[in-house]
Amino acid sequence: MANISPSPTMAVMQAAQQLKSQGIDIVDLGVGEPDFPTPQSIKQAGIDAIESDFTKYTAAAGISELRQEVADQYNRRWGSDFSGANVVVSSGSKHSIFNVCMALFEEGDEVLLPTPYWVTFPEVIKMTGAVPREVETSQENGFILQVEDVEKKITSKSKGIVVNTPSNPTGAVIPGPIIEELVDLARSKGLFILFDEAYDCFTYGETSHVSLASFVQSSEDFYAIVGSVSKTYSMTGWRIGFSVGNADLMKKLTAFQSHQSGNPTSISQKAALYALQSDPQLVQDMKEEYEVRRDFVLRSLKELPGFSCPPPDGAFYVFPNVECCMERMGLSTSAEFSRFLIEEARVATVPGSAFGMEGYIRISYAASVDQLREAFSRIKAALSSSLKEAKTRP
Numbered sequence: 001m002a003n004i005s006p007s008p009t010m011a012v013m014q015a016a017q018q019l020k021s022q023g024i025d026i027v028d029l030g031v032g033e034p035d036f037p038t039p040q041s042i043k044q045a046g047i048d049a050i051e052s053d054f055t056k057y058t059a060a061a062g063i064s065e066l067r068q069e070v071a072d073q074y075n076r077r078w079g080s081d082f083s084g085a086n087v088v089v090s091s092g093s094k095h096s097i098f099n100v101c102m103a104l105f106e107e108g109d110e111v112l113l114p115t116p117y118w119v120t121f122p123e124v125i126k127m128t129g130a131v132p133r134e135v136e137t138s139q140e141n142g143f144i145l146q147v148e149d150v151e152k153k154i155t156s157k158s159k160g161i162v163v164n165t166p167s168n169p170t171g172a173v174i175p176g177p178i179i180e181e182l183v184d185l186a187r188s189k190g191l192f193i194l195f196d197e198a199y200d201c202f203t204y205g206e207t208s209h210v211s212l213a214s215f216v217q218s219s220e221d222f223y224a225i226v227g228s229v230s231k232t233y234s235m236t237g238w239r240i241g242f243s244v245g246n247a248d249l250m251k252k253l254t255a256f257q258s259h260q261s262g263n264p265t266s267i268s269q270k271a272a273l274y275a276l277q278s279d280p281q282l283v284q285d286m287k288e289e290y291e292v293r294r295d296f297v298l299r300s301l302k303e304l305p306g307f308s309c310p311p312p313d314g315a316f317y318v319f320p321n322v323e324c325c326m327e328r329m330g331l332s333t334s335a336e337f338s339r340f341l342i343e344e345a346r347v348a349t350v351p352g353s354a355f356g357m358e359g360y361i362r363i364s365y366a367a368s369v370d371q372l373r374e375a376f377s378r379i380k381a382a383l384s385s386s387l388k389e390a391k392t393r394p
Contacts, residue, residue, distance in 0.1 A: 004123055012338075016348040027375040029363045030348035032168060032317065034234040036289075038271075039282050042233060045274035049267045058266050060258035061250070062089025062242070066273045070227075070242050073276055078213040085247040086218050088254055089272075091264045093198050093228035093241030098124050099253045099260075100224045100243055104192050105130035109159035112191070114145045116319065116355035118168045130159065134356060139321055142310045143170040147181045160192035166199040166209060169355045169362040170319040171312020173203055176210035183215045186222055193223040198241075199315040201232045201283050204291045207313035213244070221246040231316075232283055233275040238268040290316050293365040293372060300376040305383060316366045319352070323359035329386050334358055345382035347375045 012030035019026050037043075049055075061067065067084035074080045090096040097120065105111055107129030113121055114135045122132040135153050137143045150161065163182060165174040186193050195212040203209050212225055224245040230236045243253060263269075275282075294311075297318055301309050306325025309318050322337055331337050334351035338361055341347050352360030365372060 003126060007119055007123075012348055012350050015342065019342070019346075024346065026342070026346050026348055027367070027371055027378065028348040029365070029367060029372075029375055030350045032364055032366065033236050034231060034286065034316075034366050035368065036234040036286055038234050038238070039275075039278070041278060041282075042235065042271050042275045046238070046267050046271035049270035054266050054270055056266060058263040058269060060263050061254040062087070062264060063266075063269050063273070066269050066276075067242075069273055069276045070244065074211070074213045074225075074244060078211045080213040080216070081218045082213075082244060083218070083247075086250060087242055087244050088250050088257065089240065089242045089264050089269060090257060091241070091261060092230060092239040093196065093226050094120055095239075095261070095264075096226045096228075096241045096243040097121075097194065097196065098127070099256055100194055100226065100245075101125060101128050101130075102256065103249065103252050104128075104194075104224075105159055108157065110155060110157040111159060112150060112153055112161040113356075114162065114164070116143070116167075116169055116352065116357040116360070117162070118164060118196070119354050121162050121164075122356070125162075131157075133158070135161075137170075137172070139308070139310055142313075143167060143172040143319070144174055145178065145182075147178060147185060150182065150185065154189055154191070158189070158191060160194060161186065162194045162196065163212070164196040166197075166203060166312075166314025168199065168315055169317050169350070169352075170310075171315045171317050172310075173207050173209060173313040176214065179210055179212060180215050183212065183223075191222070195223060195225045197225065198228045199231055200227065202287055202290055202316060203314040204287075204294060205313065209314065219246065221249060224249065229272045229275050233272075233278075234286065235268075235271065235275065238265070238271055240264055240268050240272040290365065293367070293369055294318075296369055296372055297363065297365045297376075300372070304376075304380060305387060316364060318363050318365065319355075319360050320363065321360055325383065325387075326359065329383075329390055334361055337361060340386070341379060341382065344386065345375075345378040347378050 016028040067087040071082035105128040109130035110133045113132040228241040309320035338351040350362040
């Protein structure tokens with residue numbers, strides 16, 4: 001336990017909330033959480049579950065109709081051959097990731113982890129006793145994982161690889177042909193793929209998400225796909241995620257979960273089932289608004305001195321390079337830069353070091369355009385003042 005670091009994104013959220021509680025006006029662009037309310041019809045499904053007394057234990061892996069609906073969604077979208085036996089429902093995708101890692105990795109293993117990474121991945125890998133082995137992606141390639149870079153990092157200890165698309169924190173979307181190449185590499189090298197697609201419904205422009213489910217069979221045992229209703233339907237607090245994979249692996253995950261936490265919340269499962277069966281326009285409306293915000297943020301970033309940022313094709317984050325700005329301000333770490341922004345601009349962001357990449361910050365555009373406009377106005381003013389002051393220093 002002493003080797004586990006707390007979540008940096010949660011720390012930023014708590015710091016922002018603490019300042020707000022003191023009456024300080026903070027624009028929080030740090031937390032990765034949709035600002036939309038859960039759609040009313042989905043909330044009503046939860047209320048209906050309570051009023052019908054659906055408030056008891058369920059099967060540890062989740063109710064059968066929800067597991068089957070997840071399988072059906074994959075089969076319709078990606079032509080896969082999953083059944084409810086290929087699905088385990090957990091208390092959020094973070095819970096699903098933990099279960100899969102605990103089932104697959106142990107001391108002596110190495111798990112390939114593309115950087116920048118979501119903050120939880122290295123910590124969960126370390127909890128299993130395994131060691132995360134970083135595979136760098138680059139801004140020049142739009143932070144898209146390259147198969148040749150993965151191959152170079154494979155050793156006799158390599159047990160698995162984490163693939164996250166659309167990416168948190170960069171918004172990068174891995175093209176289908178690269179995913180197919182990664183699948184072929186994993187098959188040939190005996191690597192287990194943990195495929196996280198929590199932001200699968202949020203891609204922009206001409207870019208589309210492609211799931212690992214397009215390239216695997218339900219009987220194969222070298223992968224697990226992890227998804228969630230949290231981001232898609234703005235249901236973060238409902239805590240419903242799921243893992244999809246080989247039925248035997250799912251049985252092991254179910255046995256583990258039955259002792260570890262038991263079933264996910266019964267009420268939330270009913271709401272999640274309704275969400276998955278709901279009108280796709282609910283998600284489309286959010287997606288269209290995110291794209292408007294994304295475009296606004298990209299225009300605003302161009303006005304900030306010393307910032308550069310490849311346009312993200314998915315999720316709801318930008319991951320700008322701020323090294324030039326930091327250098328001009330005399331700052332040496334992204335943590336110092338984020339601290340400057342919250343103290344001087346009253347805008348919360350997350351330092352790139354939290355994601356394994358120094359010299360960057362993560363900005364969430366899961367906020368209204370008015371909030372984003374205010375945030376960038378504050379950042380621009382604070383940077384202008386700081387850079388002007390830096391020029392006068394001897």
